[in-house]
Amino acid sequence: MAAAIILGPSPSIAQDREQVKVAFEHALPNVEGKRMVAVTVTYPPGAKSLAHHHAASAFIYAYVLSGAIRSQVGNDPAKVYHAGESFYEMPGAHHSISENASDKEPASLLAVFVVDSKDQPLTTPDRAPGSR
Known part of the structure; x- marks a missing residue:
C-alpha cells in the first residue's frame, strides 16, 4: 500500500528521501x-521529497509531529512548520517543496487524505527517483 501512496526510493538513496507508512485507511461510512x-x-x-502532485480528489491535512518541515504548495511562499503546527493542501495542488528543515535532526508529519475511493496513487512525483 505504501507504494500506492508514493513511489518508494531505492535503497541507495533512502537517506536522502522520506519514508512513508500508512497508519490508517478506511471508507467514510457517511460519504x-x-x-x-x-x-x-x-x-x-x-532529507526531502521529490516535487509531486496528489490525487486529483485529495484534500490533505498535515500535522507536524516532530522537528520542522519546510513546505511549499502551489504559488504560496515556502514556509517552515514546527512540531504542533499544521497546514493543508487543496485537491490538485502541486507540492514543490516538502523537506526536513534541519540537516541535524529528524522530522515527521501525519498527513490525512480525504480522497475518492478509486483515486490511486495518492502521490505522484514530478520525476522518477534517480532521474535528472
Missing part, C-alpha cells in the same frame, strides 16, 4: 465514494 487515509512521513536529517 459514499470517499475514504480517509492517514500516513506518517518521516524525514531523516536533510
Whole structure:
C-alpha cells in the first residue's frame, strides 16, 4: 500500500528521501465514494521529497509531529512548520517543496487524505527517483 501512496526510493538513496507508512485507511461510512487515509512521513536529517502532485480528489491535512518541515504548495511562499503546527493542501495542488528543515535532526508529519475511493496513487512525483 505504501507504494500506492508514493513511489518508494531505492535503497541507495533512502537517506536522502522520506519514508512513508500508512497508519490508517478506511471508507467514510457517511460519504459514499470517499475514504480517509492517514500516513506518517518521516524525514531523516536533510532529507526531502521529490516535487509531486496528489490525487486529483485529495484534500490533505498535515500535522507536524516532530522537528520542522519546510513546505511549499502551489504559488504560496515556502514556509517552515514546527512540531504542533499544521497546514493543508487543496485537491490538485502541486507540492514543490516538502523537506526536513534541519540537516541535524529528524522530522515527521501525519498527513490525512480525504480522497475518492478509486483515486490511486495518492502521490505522484514530478520525476522518477534517480532521474535528472
